[in-house]
């Protein structure tokens with residue numbers, strides 16, 4: 468089957484009757500590992516103000532950005548080409564810079580002793596007025612959306628709407644605002660905006676500025692195919708953790724960002740993971756489709 472013949476990535480609507488949304492979700496997660504989400508309830512103004520805040524931050528001089536360089540808890544700024552999501556397939560680092568923000572954890576609290584837990588690093592208010600307010604509001608809204616999706620995921624797996632929430636009592640969340648340069652990607656030369664990888668966690672809730680670039684590979688024989696932006700929609704994908712939880716029934720699909728050049732790209736991936744002490748093991752009551760994991764063979768690395 469040629470890449471062009473692949474069925475398109477499904478669209479899940481939160482306004483649809485629950486039974487229908489659950490059915491589309493299951494189909495999407497077993498076949499693609501990706502879906503679009505519409506009627507999600509996150510106001511467009513909040514999304515617009517969050518993107519505006521990121522543009523303002525990333526346009527600062529490098530030394531200002533480095534003042535909040537990522538710390539040991541993986542919170543803060545990472546410069547262009549620092550990250551290489553597919554080290555085997557890349558000749559240079561990925562052409563993006565980014566930031567990480569998590570759930571605020573008070574320094575000195577028992578939780579702060581855990582890896583990756585701690586306070587966020589915010590740019591100074593006078594450097595980027597309103598940055599923190601917009602970004603925190605977005606983080607909160609998208610985390611609430613994550614909890615709504617957990618209900619649907621539980622239903623779609625026959626586990627019940629309330630199965631996952633207790634395992635996310637103190638969720639590990641990371642918002643990762645990204646800024647891609649206008650440099651054209653060149654896969655043949657090992658140059659990527661973001662190299663091929665799977666996400667390591669449960670669920671990624673991605674908003675982009677509408678600039679194309681996202682590609683997925685569900686089967687190495689089919690190659691890479693575009694997942695074009697749909698106005699107003701989120702792109703959601705399953706990570707390695709949920710794939711393991713479901714015995715591979717829900718796929719963690721390879722994806723990458725390949726940019727056409729001449730235009731910068733901004734995106735807001737949000738990584739939604741269970742509490743630090745949640746044990747993730749294959750659920751005996753969920754069975755895998757034969758070959759569900761076949762598209763993952765040996766490319767890229769998890770993030």
Ligand SMILES: O=C(O)CCC(=O)C(=O)O
Pocket residue numbers: 643645661666673675681722723724734735736770
């Ligand atoms: O920038 C994007 O559109 C997606 C980035 C991505 O796949 C990631 O950060 O894991």
Ligand SMILES: [Fe+2]
Pocket residue numbers: 664665666671722770
């Ligand atoms: Fe990713």
